[in-house]
Amino acid sequence: MKLRIRQEENGWVAQVEGKVIAQESVKLGRKLEETILNAQESSPNIVVNVAQTAYLDSQGLGALVRARQSVQARGGLMALSEAPQHILRLLEITKLSQIIPAYPNDAAALKAMRAQADGGASTPTTA
Amino acid sequence: MKLRIRQEENGWVAQVEGKVIAQESVKLGRKLEETILNAQESSPNIVVNVAQTAYLDSQGLGALVRARQSVQARGGLMALSEAPQHILRLLEITKLSQIIPAYPNDAAALKAMRAQADGGASTPTTA
C-alpha cells in the first residue's frame, strides 16, 4: 500500500494505492484517525481516493468505517472518490454504500460534502 | 516479464521488462532465436535493452548466450543497452561481459555494432 494524505481547500484527500491487507489495513486506519483528530477545522471532511487501490481486506473496510465514525463525531463527513467498479461492488455487497458515499472524483466529493454540510443535496455514484 | 521486439534502421531492439525467470527465460530465448532466424538482412544486429529488467535467472542469461551465438552464426552482433548497475555486475561476475558488450543506450549500441561490422572500434560500458 502507498498512502498519501493532503489538505485541499474544502477538506482532506487520502490517496490509497495498491493492496491494503494485514498490517497495511491497520496503518490505513491509524493514519485516517490521526488526520481526522489533528484536523484544525471544526467539521473536517475527508475523501478517500481509491482509484489505484487493487483491493482492501475486510479490516481495511473496517478502517474506513471507523474513520467514517470519527469524522462524524467531529461533525464532518467522509466519502470515496474514483472507486473502480470492483470497489463499488464490494461496498454494495457489504451494504457499506449506505454509509459511505462514492463520487467520481475528489473535487465532486469535496463539493458534495460541503453542500451537504451547508444543507444541500448530494448525488453519489452507484455501481 | 514483458518483451517487445522492434526493428530499427540499424538492427533489432528487444526490450525486456520485469523478472525473467523459469518459463519466461525459455520464452525470452525462443523469441530472440525467432527474431534472429527470421531477420531479412544478411548480418542482423540485435540490442537487448534491459533498463527495466528486475533480474534474469541463469537460464535467462543462457538465453542471451544462445542468442549471441545465433546472431554470430549469421554474421551479426549482439549487445545489451541501458543495463542497470546490478546487471552489469552480474555480467562481470559470470564473465559474460567478455562476450556480451553493454552500451548506455540503444542508439549507441546499434551504432557501435554497425561500426564494428564495418571494421571500426567500439567502446562498451563497464561496471
Next chain:
Amino acid sequence: MRFEHFIQPLPKSGERVQTIAAAFPSALKYVPALEAMVHSLARALSFDERGANEIAAAAVEGAMNALQHGNQKDISKNIFLAAIVEPNRLTIKIKDEGAGFDVEKVEDPREGDRIWKDSGRGILIMRYYMDSVSYDPKGVELTLVKKRPR
C-alpha cells in the same frame, strides 16, 4: 498440529492434480507472503488480474481469521495453506490450530446496527469473491473454490 496431518488427506501431485502446501507462523507480517504466493499462483493458472486479486483477497480473509480468531496471534501456531490445482478449478484450503467455531452462528454484518461495526465482513467477502466457501464440522479448516477461466 503437525504439518503431516494437514498434508496427508490432500491429493498427491500428478499430471491432472497438483497440490502446493505451506505453513506460516501466526504473525501479520507473514500475510503478504501468503498473499503474493496465492496471487502469483492464480496468475500462473490463467486467472486475470481481477480474478487473481479476488482469490488472493479471499485467502487473506481466511488467513487473517486463522491468525486472529483461530490461533489467537500465538506465533508458535501455524496457518496451513494448501492450493489444489485441478484442470477446471482452484481450491484453497486454510487451516488453523485453534478451537474452531460454528459458521452458522455468525451474524450477517449487513443487518441493523452491525453496518457500523468495523469488523465481521470477512466471510461475506470470501463468499462474494469465490464460487464456494465452506468449513469442516469443527470450524478449523476453510475450503475456498473458484472455477478456472475457459
Next chain:
Amino acid sequence: MRFEHFIQPLPKSGERVQTIAAAFPSALKYVPALEAMVHSLARALSFDERGANEIAAAAVEGAMNALQHGNQKDISKNIFLAAIVEPNRLTIKIKDEGAGFDVEKVEDPREGDRIWKDSGRGILIMRYYMDSVSYDPKGVELTLVKKRPR
C-alpha cells in the same frame, strides 16, 4: 519424501525464530509463486527491493536446480522450501527428492570455452547474491543465508 522429514529438523516458530515452510510440485509454472513468496517475505523483513530481488533470484536458482536436476521434472516430486527468520539473518532451504550431487565436482562456468555454454551459472549466481551457499553431504538440500539489514 514426506514433508514431515523436511519439517522436523527445522526450528519451531517462536518469538525469536520463525519458520515458514512450503512444498511445490516440480513444474516450471509454479516457480513464480515460490519467487513471489520469497520476495514478499524478504520485503516484510526489511530487505530493500534490490536485496529482496537477490534473495528471490537465488531461491529461483535453487528451485530450478531442484526441479530440473534433482526431481528431473517429475511433477509428482516436491520442491521443499523453508524460510527461517532470525533477528539477524534469513535462511532459505531448498530440498528435492532426487539423487543428489557433489557440488565440489561442479565446473567453473567462467573458465575456457564454458563461457559459451548456455547453462552452468546457477550456483555461481547464488554465491554472488547470498552471504552463504552450502549443500548437505548428499547434495539434495541447499542452504542459502543472507544477513538482514541493520
